[in-house]
Amino acid sequence: MKSTGPLLLILLLVSCSVPKTTVPVGILTKEMPQVPLPDAIAAQVPPGYKAEVFMQDLNWPTSVDFDASGNVYVAEAGYVYGDPFAPARIFRISQSGEINLYADSFIGPITDILWHQNQLYVSHRGKISTVGANGAVQDVVTGLPSYGDHFNNQMTVGPDGKIYFGQGVATNSGVVGLDNAYPYIWLLLWPDVHDIPAKDIKLARESFLTPQASNVLARQGNLLSLASNVTYAVTSIFNRNKNTSLLVRTRGFQPFGEHKRIIKGQTKASGTILRMSVDGSGLEVFAWGLRNPFGVMWGPDGQLYVTDNAYDERGSRPIANAKDNIYQIRQDGWYGYPDYSSGIPVTDPQFQSERGSKLKFLMAEHPPVEQPWLTRPENAASTKFDFSTNDTFGYKGHMFLAEFGPATPITSDPHPGTGYVVVRIDPTTKEAQPFLSNSAPGPEGLESVVTPGPRHPVEGRFSPDGQTLYVVDIGVIHGDVAGAGPFPLPVPGTGVIWRITKAGATSAGPPANLSPLPARMNSPVPGK
Template sequence: MNRKNINACLLLCLLAIMYGCYGTRASKGGGQTSVPHNRTTRAADLLLPEGYRAEVVATGLNFPTAVAFDDNGGLYAIEAGYSYGEVFTHPRLLKITDGKAETIAEGEKNGPWTGICWHKGNFYIAEGGQTSGGKILRAGIDGKLTPLVEGLPGQADHHTNGPVVMNGYVYFGTGSATNSGVVGPDNAAFGWLKRHPSLHDIPCEDITLNGVNFETDNPLTTDPADKAVTGAYLPFNTAAKDGQVIKGRLPCTGAILRVPVTGGKPELVAWGLRNPYALAISPDNKLYVTENAADDRGSRPLWGVGDVLWEVKDGGWYGWPDYSEGKPIKLFKPPGSPTPQPLLKAPRATVPKPVAVFAVHSSSNGIDFSTSEQFGFAGKAFVAQFGDMAPNVGKVLSPVGFKVVWVDVATGEVKDFAVNKGRKNGPASKLETGGLERPVSVKFDPSGKSLYIVDFGILKTTPDGQSVPVQNTGVIWKISKQEVL
C-alpha cells in the first residue's frame, strides 16, 4: 500500500473514531440550563476590547429584536410579539427614554417583528407573519401602521426579515419554510405543520426536481404506523417525481425581495438563501446579508454547516437547498446518516464564495457596519450571535454564539468583540453572571460613536428540543469607547 492510500485509511479511521465519540456524548447547548427567576444585568460581566465600556440602557423588555434612531437621535425598539416555543404576544414599537419604554404602536399577533429601520420620517418594520403571513409595515411617529406589502412567507420555520432602505426601495428577506427544502415531522414539532399542512417552500424561478423523496412518520395522524412520503418544494406527504417542474412565483421563500417605499408588488433581488435574517449597507454602499444555515434535524438533516455572511448581488443565486457555505450539500453528511442528495436537476448558476463563515449553530443574526474612526473598526461589520438552540438544531458539545463578533469583509476574518467573562462560553443564565443572554441585533447610533446591542432575553431549550422563552427578560446594551484623558 502506498503512502497516499495509508494516509487515506488513517484519515478514515480517525473520522470513524471522532464520529463514535461524538455520538456517545450528550449535547451541552447554551439553552440547556435551568432558568433563573429573575435576570440580573451587570455591565462589568462583559469582556470587551481594551478601551471600551458597556452600560445597560433598558431592561425588562419582552422579546426585543432590533432598535432604530430617528433624525434627532431618539432611540426606538421593537418587541417581536412571538418566540419559538409558540409564545404569542402583541408586537410593539417602543420609544426608549432614560431606560423607560413608551408604546408608540402595537401590532397584531402575527409576529415576530424581526427588524426595523428609519428613513425620511418613517419607520419600516418587517412583520414575520407566523399566523397569517408576512408584511412590510410603515410606521409614523404617531404610531399609525400602514402595510406596504402583505401575504409574504412567514408562517413556517422562518419569517419575513430585514429590512433596510436603499435607492427608494425597502429591501427585506423571506426565510425558507423548512430546514433544507423538505417538510417533515420537525415542522410539526415547531407547531406550524398542523396549523398549515399545505405550506412548503416556494422557488423564485422555475426549478426541475430530481425526484428524491423522504419517508417519515406522519404526525398528522394518530396511527403510529402511518408513514408519509414527501418531496422537495411540495406539501407534506406529497411525493416528487423525477423531472417534475415546480413553477417559480413571487413572493417566494429563501430570498431577498424589495418593494418601493411607497408600496407595491415585491420584486426579486436574489434567492437560494435558507434564512436571510438581516441586511446592512456598508460604507461603500454594498448590500450584505447574514444567513442562518441548516440544522441537523428533519427529513433531510445537514451537519456542520456554518452560518454565512454574503454580499448581495442583483440576480444572484446562493445555492440553497443544494449548497451551503457555497459548497455542495454532500459535504455536510450527518454522522451515521446517508449522504444528502441534491434536490434539483442542475445548479441554477455558479454559487459565489461567502464573505465569511461563522460558527456552526451560532445563529448569526443582526448586522451593522462601523463608520466612525472614533469608535474604531471603521468599515468592519458587527454581527450579533443569538446562540445555539441545541438540541433542537442538533447536538453541540459546548455553547456556541451568545456574543457579538466583528468581520473584516475584505478578508473574511471573524473576531470576538463582546463576550461574557468566564472560563467557558455561554449565556449569562448558564454562567450565572449578569452579562449577555441572546444578542439578536446590533445598531450604531447616528454619530457612529456607540454600538447598541439588542439582547432577546432568556430562552431555554429542553432535552426533547422544546423552546422555553422567558418573557420580560430582554435588555438593550450600549458599547462606547472610553475617552483617553
C-alpha cells in the same frame, strides 16, 4: 392566529414525534434556573470601551433604531420558540428617557424595524408595515411566505432608494417533515405551507418516506385524555387530514405528501432577498437560493451584505456540519439552497448525517452557485450587523456582527464555543475578533442562562452619529429535555439592550438602565 397552547402541551408529551438528539433524556425541570439581573460588569468589551445596560426587563427584543429627533425605538418580537403569546410591540424612548408604547397589534415575530423618511417600517410575520407619527399602522406588503420555520427579516435602504429585506424558507432543507410538527408546530396548523422557489425549477426524483404527523399523534390516544380542551384541539386538527396511513412520501418545494416534479417560481418566494419601493410597490426578487437571510445591510463599500443561517441536523433531510455564511449579494445570484452549503454540494461527505439517508440533490438542475464572502462557525447563528462609520468610536468600516449562539438542544448537538457574542470583522483581512462577550457565564449547560452578562445577541446597531453601539440581546431561551424530547423554555423579561461607547465618552442618547415595566410606563402616544 389560532391558539397553540394545547398543541404545545401535546407535542411535549408525544415521544415518537421527537427528532433524534444526543442530549440525554431527562425529566421536565420543576423550577426554572434563577436568572440574575443584567450587569455591565459581566459585559466584556475591549480596553478603551465601556458597556452599560441601556434597557432591561424586555420580552424578546429583536431590533432598535433611531429617528432624526434622537428618539430610540425598540421592538419586542411577540413570538419566540416556546412562547407564541407575548405581545408584539414597539416602544419609543425619548432623549429624556420617557418610555411610550408606540405601536402594537403586530403579528409576531417582529424581526426588524427601520426608520426611513419620517416613518417606522416594521418587518413582522408575513408583512412589511409602516407606523406613522400618530402610531397608526399601515401594511405596505402582505402575503409573504413566513408561516414556516423562518420569517421575513431585516430591512435596509439601498443606494437606489429602495428597501431590501430578507425572506427565510419554511423548512430546514427543502422538505416538509415531522420536525415541522415538532417542535415548530406549523405543519399541524398550516399543512399547505412549504418552500416556494423564486424561479421555475425541476425537481430530481428524490423523495422521502416520512411519518404522518397527525396520525403519529393520534396513536398516542392514552396521552390525549388529560383534559377536554386538549382532546378537542387535537381532534380538530386530525379531522383536517383524512389520510390514515402512518407513512407519507413527499418531495421538496411542495406541501407535505405531494409529488410534483415542476414547481413554478413566484415573486413572494422563500429564501430570497426582496426589494420594493418605499410605498411597498414594485416588489421583486433581487437574489434567491438562501436559507434564512436574517441580517441584511448595505455596507460603506456599496456592497449588499447578508448573513445566512445554515442547515440544521434535523428533519427528513438532515444536513450535518453546515456553517453560517456572510454573502456579498449579487443581483439575480443563486446561493445554493437547498443543494449547496457554503458553495459546496451537500452531497459532499462532510455534510452526511448519521440521522438520515445518503444526501442527494432535490433540484434536477442548478444555476451557477455563488460563494460566501466569509464563513462563520457551525451554529454560531449569525444574525444582524452594522458597520462603524465614526473615527471617534473606531474601527471605521468594520462590521459588528451579533451571533445568537446554538439553539441547543432543539437544532443539533451543543457547540458551546460558538455564538453568544458580537464580533468585529475587518473587511480587508476578514479577521473576526470578539467585541462584546460574557465575562461571567453560568455553569456548564447554563452558560447563557444563569448569567448577568450578554445571553443571545441578535443585532448590533450604531446610533446615527456613529459614536454609540447598541446591542439587542433577546434574552434567555433555555433548551431543556423532557420525557418527550427537547423543547425551548424561554424566560420572559430577560431581554436587554446593551450600549457601548468609548471609555470616557458620553452617549448622546437617553439615560441608561431604563425599564418598560408597568410601574415605570407612560401613557401611549396620542392617537393610539
